[in-house]
Amino acid sequence: MSADDAPGPDHARTARPTGAAALPLLERVTRQALEEDYAHVAARRRAREAADPDRADGAGGAGDEAGRGLRRAAVVAAVFGLLVATAAVQTSRNAATDETSRTTLVGRVNEGRDRVTELQRRVAELRETTDDLSGDLEDVVAAEGAAVGEVEGLRLLTGYGATAGPGVRITVDDSRSGRAEGRVRTSDLRRLVTGLWEAGAEAIAVNGLRLTARTAIVTSGQAIAINTRSLTAPYVVEAIGDTRTLQVDLDRTAYGQAFFTVADLVGLQVEADNVARLQLPAPADPVLRYAEPSTPTTSPEASP
Structure with a gap:
């Protein structure tokens, strides 16, 4: 192609696309x-x-379509506005509710904190009271133990309770001669029992009858009686005490010496043995009698 046939600027403008493409x-x-x-x-x-051939022409249909579109748009706008308003109202209510709930919760927390403080104070008071009562209880328990021990000791000494322990068993029987002067007398048992008390016996029983400070060994007709209960030979005297020294100390007492002297003279049968464990009963009539100081009375004549 020649230079003359080459497209120039004017040809280029006339070659641009036309219509929609332009x-x-x-x-x-x-x-x-x-x-x-x-x-x-x-x-x-x-x-x-x-x-429907009877419908209106195209212009009327297009107008109806446009009207319906506008109405739909209006409805959508109204619904959207309603939703926005509802959301705003609900948000406002939620905010008010949240604020009220927060205030209520803060109040409850404060009340709970005050209640906890009061309970802690009460716990401290109760703990202090408990410590004081525990100390008092220990004192009471100690006093009770001492009182129980004292009562047991008094029961043992006075014979108002059953007791057991090591001791001496002395059996006394009439003389084998059968003579009247060879029989065991009330005075013989009194000397033996008194000598055992002096030797340190803690509890004594004769033929199973417990002796106390109120026990009377008397003669009842031809028999020996303890608190109105008649006894028969042989007479078994059981005394709780130290088995290492009780018999020896009995021989050293005046009453013990008098008993063994009479027994040798009249021929009484006496047998003494140490026993590892004796069981002595409580008195048959453990009634404790005591005296009370009387109030002195002044006669009218003695009044100044």
């Missing part, structure tokens, strides 16, 4: 969208006219 890109997209919308509306209108 429009800018944004304008082409907008127009294309509108054309498609109109085509869609026209297609729906033709479909309605084919189904």
Whole structure:
């Protein structure tokens, strides 16, 4: 191709595209969208006219379609506004509720804190009271133990309770001669029992009858009686005490010496044995008698 045939500037301008291809890109997209919308509306209108020939012409149908679109838009806008208003009201209510709940919770927390403080103070007071009462209880328990020990000791000494322990068993029987002067007398048992008390016996029983400070060993007719209960020979005297020294100390007492002297003279049968454990009963009539100081009375004549 010659130089003359080459396209110049004027030829280049006349060669630019015309029609829709020559429009800018944004304008082409907008127009294309509108054309498609109109085509869609026209297609729906033709479909309605084919189904109902009596319907209004295209202009009226397009107007109705536009009116319905506006109404739908209005309804959507109204619904959207209602939702926005409802959300705003609900948000306001929730905010008020949240504030009220927060205030209520803060008040409850403060009340709970005060209650906890009061309970802690009460716990401290009760703990202090418990410590004081524990100390008092220990004192009472100690006093009770001492009192129980003292009572047991007094029961043992006075014979108002059963007791057991090691001791001496002395059996006394009439002389084998059968003579009257060879019989065991009340005075013989009195000497023996008194000598055992002096030797350190803690408890004594004769033929199973417990002796106390109120026990009387007397003669009842031809028999020996203890608290109105008659005894028969042989007479078994049981005394709780130290088995290592009780018999020896009995021989050293005046009453013990007098008993063994008489026993040798009249021929009484006497047998003494140490026993690892003796069981002595409580008195048959453990009635404790005591004296009370009387209030001195002043006679009218002695009054100044």
